[in-house]
Amino acid sequence: xxxxxxxxxxxxxxxxxxxxxxxxxxxxxxxxxxxxxxxxxxxxxxxxxxxxxxxxxxxxxxxxxxxxxxxxxxxxxxxxxxxxxxxxxxxxxxxxxxxxxxxxxxxxxxxxxxxxxxxxxxxxxxxxxxxxxxxxxxxxxxxxxxxxxxxxxxxxxxxxxxxxxxxxxxxxxxxxxxxxxxxxxxxxxxxxxxxxxxxxxxxxxxxxxxxxxxxxxxxxxxxxx
Numbered sequence: 001x002x003x004x005x006x007x008x009x010x011x012x013x014x015x016x017x018x019x020x021x022x023x024x025x026x027x028x029x030x031x032x033x034x035x036x037x038x039x040x041x042x043x044x045x046x047x048x049x050x051x052x053x054x055x056x057x058x059x060x061x062x063x064x065x066x067x068x069x070x071x072x073x074x075x076x077x078x079x080x081x082x083x084x085x086x087x088x089x090x091x092x093x094x095x096x097x098x099x100x101x102x103x104x105x106x107x108x109x110x111x112x113x114x115x116x117x118x119x120x121x122x123x124x125x126x127x128x129x130x131x132x133x134x135x136x137x138x139x140x141x142x143x144x145x146x147x148x149x150x151x152x153x154x155x156x157x158x159x160x161x162x163x164x165x166x167x168x169x170x171x172x173x174x175x176x177x178x179x180x181x182x183x184x185x186x187x188x189x190x191x192x193x194x195x196x197x198x199x200x201x202x203x204x205x206x207x208x209x210x211x212x213x214x215x216x217x218x219x220x221x222x223x224x225x
Contacts, residue, residue: 010049066094151210159184
C-alpha cells in the first residue's frame with residue numbers, strides 16, 4: 001500500500017472527493033467521512049495540509065472505496081489494477097461487486113461477533129464495563145448516521161446496558177451505596193431473532209418483525225431498500 005502523497009496530499013484528497021461527486025461537484029467532507037470512516041476533523045486537517053494521511057486512513061480508502069494513490073503516475077488508480085485510472089464508475093463497480101456477494105453479510109457478522117467476544121473477555125473488569133457502554137454508544141451513533149431502519153434503533157435501545165443505584169442502611173456510615181449492572185432485555189428483542197443452531201452465527205434476523213419490511217429475503221441476501 002502506498003500513502004506517499006508528496007507536497008500536495010491535501011489537494012489529492014480533495015481530488016478524490018471530486019471524482020466521487022457528480023456534475024463536476026465534489027461530495028461533501030461529511031459524506032466522504034461516512035464512506036471512508038475517516039474522522040471529519042482528520043479529513044479537514046489533511047486537506048489543509050496540517051497533517052499527513054496515516055497508513056490506517058489510506059487503508060480505509062483502499063478498502064472502502066477501492067482507490068489507491070499512485071505517486072509515480074500522480075493520480076488515483078484502482079487498487080485491483082493500477083493501470084486503470086480511478087473514476088466514479090470504477091467506484092460504483094467496486095461497491096456493487098462487494099454488495100452482490102451474498103456471503104459477505106454472514107461472514108462479516110461472524111467476524112464481528114468473534115472480535116467483540118474476544119475483546120470483551122480479555123479486558124479487566126472495569127474496562128469491560130466501560131467497553132460495554134462505549135460499544136453501544138458507537139453502535140447507536142453509527143445506526144443514526146447510516147439512517148438505519150427504526151427497528152434497528154429500537155433493538156439497540158433494548159440491548160443497551162445500564163446501572164441500577166441503590167442504598168442499604170449501615171449503622172456506622174448511615175448508608176452504603178449499592179450499584180449493579182442491569183443486563184439488556186433480551187425478551188423484548190426475541191421477536192427480531194430466529195434461533196438457528198446449525199449456522200456459525202447461531203441466529204438469523206427475523207425481518208418480518210420489522211414494520212418497514214417490504215418483501216421476502218433469500219437467506220444470506222442483504223436487504224435492497
